[in-house]
């Protein structure tokens with residue numbers, strides 16, 4: 296199995312745009328509509344959120360989208376069946392909380408991921424030492440990258456440890472905040488500058504409060520790319536044509 | 550068999566710290582410091598002095614003669630209802646506020662269900678002059694109005710949690726999000742033996758004063774120790790020093806709501822399965838997809854779909870037994886305790902009394918019930934459910 300994410304990152308590309316959205320939102324079957332629209336718009340990576348009843352690390356926008364997606368009937372099984380009918384052309388990551396993944400079964404989950412073309416996972420409540428002792432072997436068996444987060448509070452020692460254990464990119468949270476809750480990107484500049492100076496082996500993407508082209512370019516001055524989540528979800532909320540809204544938004548960024 | 554936490558923060562297969570990286574520094578700071586701080590002579594001195602002069606400890610162990618006569622055994626009541634603020638919750642908040650002070654934190658957050666933990670947190674924040682923000686489910690704000698007023702009187706800000714079932718689980722989510730957004734100056738005072746390591750152990754240690762006192766107050770060991778279980782802090786405090794005394798039967802009582810065979814229930818250990826909720830691996834109520842179920846109990850303090858990892862371990866290793874009591878049975882027990890002993894218990898506590906009728910008691914049996922709190926906060930519910938105005 297080839298891993299589209301490690302393929303993509305091999306040549307150290309810059310200005311990577313990663314768009315996040317919640318599976319099954321706004322409508323249950325929009326998951327692949329959005330994936331197609333994002334592929335056509337030529338984003339570099341796509342991150343799909345698996346909705347959870349208690350999304351601790353998410354701000355109000357993603358919380359609300361998760362709630363609606365669950366009401367729409369979204370589940371891990373449903374997501375896999377949707378992806379089965381649409382072989383992704385871009386690297387696809389799933390972001391999901393630990394409990395639903397564990398109930399599905401770790402091995403079964405990773406196996407299905409590799410079957411439907413998922414390249415990486417972000418599990419925000421999976422601590423590094425549990426990953427190392429209980430998860431890593433299975434992830435590697437199915438050639439799935441694990442994406443770790445770092446924050447401005449993460450010590451240099453731990454960042455280096457995370458760097459050593461990463462096989463995709465590192466997700467640098469641009470300010471210590473739940474997703475989408477702060478407006479000002481400038482506060483992150485110092486921190487991203489420090490990360491850049493650390494000269495890590497793993498590419499860095501930053502996320503959590505990138506909203507527009509200016510933020511995106513600012514971020515890319517320091518790191519290899521950026522992730523837009525809450526703002527993208529706002530852009531596809533209450534619109535008639537989510538594919539068109541997606542095309543417009545992506546072209547406004549990159 | 551050990552019933553204490555191991556060095557990785559686990560009780561058997563349960564526990565751990567399943568935290569987002571965003572909280573790693575906060576949790577690491579606590580993990581590295583909580584034992585040393587607790588063991589320091591300054592902490593010990595101030596903790597015990599405050600428990601004595603401020604909380605009013607030791608709380609009495611009272612022989613309930615009319616209940617004893619009714620159930621044909623010696624029934625002893627550990628009077629946590631006589632603690633300052635009206636419940637056991639304050640034992641923990643005293644410990645944690647001293648810890649927060651030692652760590653140099655300026656801002657305190659907490660979740661609350663029944664409001665007792667919120668009041669106990671607001672109280673110690675006033676005592677120490679620290680900013681206090683309490684998250685409380687919108688539904689609980691309604692049903693525990695007197696405690697909301699107390700928190701405000703004490704100078705705390707009460708923020709409603711409006712997601713999900715609008716109860717304790719959702720208040721806990723909001724408190725954790727606040728902590729993620731304010732990682733440097735804030736300490737999160739969790740109100741029960743739940744959450745990531747070291748909270749379950751830390752809160753158990755602060756509450757263990759309950760069983761420490763019971764041991765001193767009784768001559769010899771009791772046959773039973775009974776306590777209600779929401780997250781499990783008053784039960785863990787009451788069990789703690791008896792865990793290795795195998796002859797003492799430990800019984801935790803959870804809320805069955807409308808019944809364990811209905812969807813309106815909070816009987817986590819009876820119905821739940823292993824999973825990760827609020828950053829620890831324990832037993833929880835969830836659907837087949839691993840989504841957390843919305844619980845129901847008449848008692849806000851027991852209306853929670855999870856339980857502390859130590860209790861999951863005590864159940865799996867069969868050291869303790871867990872029973873479930875319905876809303877209706879708890880109300881009946883509340884009336885009985887009020888009329889036989891002149892003590893109006895909290896709705897949470899009433900669940901513990903309700904199992905007396907189901908135990909096979911002998912006249913020589915000595916039963917300790919942890920009377921975790923008083924019923925003042927529940928008078929609105931009692932008035933409505935028991936139609937007290939019409940009596």
Ligand SMILES: Cc1ncc(COP(=O)(O)O)c(C=O)c1O
Pocket residue numbers: 636637662663664665666740741742777778779780781782783784849850851895897898921922923
């Ligand atoms: C009086 C009383 N008892 C029991 C509880 C349940 O909590 P725990 O299981 O942590 O003791 C509460 C919680 O609010 C309470 O107020």
